[in-house]
Amino acid sequence: MLKHKHDHNVCIETALEAAQKICEKRETRFTPLRRRVLELVWTKHEPITAYEVLDLLSEGQKRVAPPTVYRALDFLIEEGFVHRIESLNAFVGCSDPEHKHQGHFMICTKCSNVTEMNEASLHSVIERAAKENGYTYENSILEIAGVCANCRN
Amino acid sequence: MLKHKHDHNVCIETALEAAQKICEKRETRFTPLRRRVLELVWTKHEPITAYEVLDLLSEGQKRVAPPTVYRALDFLIEEGFVHRIESLNAFVGCSDPEHKHQGHFMICTKCSNVTEMNEASLHSVIERAAKENGYTYENSILEIAGVCANCRN
DNA sequence: GCCCTGATTGTTATTGAATATCAAGTCATC
DNA sequence: GATGACTTGATATTCAATAACAATCAGGGC
Numbered sequence: 001m002l003k004h005k006h007d008h009n010v011c012i013e014t015a016l017e018a019a020q021k022i023c024e025k026r027e028t029r030f031t032p033l034r035r036r037v038l039e040l041v042w043t044k045h046e047p048i049t050a051y052e053v054l055d056l057l058s059e060g061q062k063r064v065a066p067p068t069v070y071r072a073l074d075f076l077i078e079e080g081f082v083h084r085i086e087s088l089n090a091f092v093g094c095s096d097p098e099h100k101h102q103g104h105f106m107i108c109t110k111c112s113n114v115t116e117m118n119e120a121s122l123h124s125v126i127e128r129a130a131k132e133n134g135y136t137y138e139n140s141i142l143e144i145a146g147v148c149a150n151c152r153n
Numbered sequence: 154m155l156k157h158k159h160d161h162n163v164c165i166e167t168a169l170e171a172a173q174k175i176c177e178k179r180e181t182r183f184t185p186l187r188r189r190v191l192e193l194v195w196t197k198h199e200p201i202t203a204y205e206v207l208d209l210l211s212e213g214q215k216r217v218a219p220p221t222v223y224r225a226l227d228f229l230i231e232e233g234f235v236h237r238i239e240s241l242n243a244f245v246g247c248s249d250p251e252h253k254h255q256g257h258f259m260i261c262t263k264c265s266n267v268t269e270m271n272e273a274s275l276h277s278v279i280e281r282a283a284k285e286n287g288y289t290y291e292n293s294i295l296e297i298a299g300v301c302a303n304c305r306n
Numbered sequence: 307g308c309c310c311t312g313a314t315t316g317t318t319a320t321t322g323a324a325t326a327t328c329a330a331g332t333c334a335t336c
Numbered sequence: 337g338a339t340g341a342c343t344t345g346a347t348a349t350t351c352a353a354t355a356a357c358a359a360t361c362a363g364g365g366c
Contacts, residue, residue, distance in 0.1 A: 086239040087294055106288050115286055125278050126297060133268055134302035135259050141240055142295045149287035
């Protein structure tokens with residue numbers, strides 16, 4: 001059964017190339033390790049945990065240690081290539097890495113697929129709510145759980 | 154320096170009595186352990202971690218084990234007396250336990266205080282966003298980080 | 307009272323998530 | 337080739353959560 005309608009390899013390649021270019025522009029180092037971790041995150045195309053990355057990364061070589069993975073993930077998050085899903089302790093690739101931003105997500109409780117919402121309206125409502133409560137907005141996480149259109153059938 | 158303007162003891166008492174009554178109505182068991190854990194959560198009046206609860210609970214007696222705490226917290230969350238803050242791996246008492254609901258929070262990055270937002274407008278915007286993305290809404294977490302009015306001075 | 311049943315709590319052990327710390331390697335630049 | 341900044345490796349530890357099973361407790365029916 002085909003799970004995704006798109007050619008996922010293309011989608012991985014695109015993400016890697018984009019990351020490469022952005023790093024060149026920002027003069028940050030897209031090392032082989034960081035590239036490999038980003039690739040693994042994209043390969044799953046569902047939220048992936050740090051320890052899953054660790055296992056995949058360790059295949060066919062000496063087992064790497066947790067800090068190796070966490071440091072790479074930290075870099076990727078810092079650069080905006082990856083988002084962290086708090087409610088799952090997991091990570092997903094960001095499809096719009098050009099502009100750094102906070103991720104707002106929908107998570108399907110059946111298939112685990114994640115949709116990133118880039119709606120400015122949502123963002124502005126949240127910022128306004130913060131202001132109305134007397135807070136100076138810094139950032140926010142929004143994770144909506146539900147059943148996606150595909151799975152409802 | 155006085156941190157809270159209200160009499161916090163009253164506030165704890167109120168929460169415990171409310172929980173007691175709700176459990177009677179629902180015919181669920183508000184055991185001494187569960188009561189004590191809820192009390193500890195309220196006592197801190199900031200997000201408290203499970204292991205902090207564990208330490209407090211163990212004072213002056215044989216040390217309890219993690220499952221004891223987690224089971225009590227699970228019950229309290231189930232009943233809606235406590236919310237979990239995903240971004241902090243911590244727990245806070247809910248000030249409106251009558252109606253079960255998902256918590257939406259503002260978290261002060263300076264003083265760690267948490268404000269629960271009960272704005273229906275926010276909730277409806279989130280549900281609508283879910284629908285527009287083709288999802289059947291189940292629940293959501295919203296955690297906004299910022300600096301509260303008190304700390305901005 | 308006594309047994310049965312289900313819920314609660316205790317106990318031991320383990321897994322999963324993340325970080326602290328220090329050592330070793332890499333790489334551009336002087 | 338020496339220097340210093342950044343990156344990765346390696347060891348150990350802390351914090352977060354759960355699995356699995358034993359013991360205990362509360363209430364209902366006999």
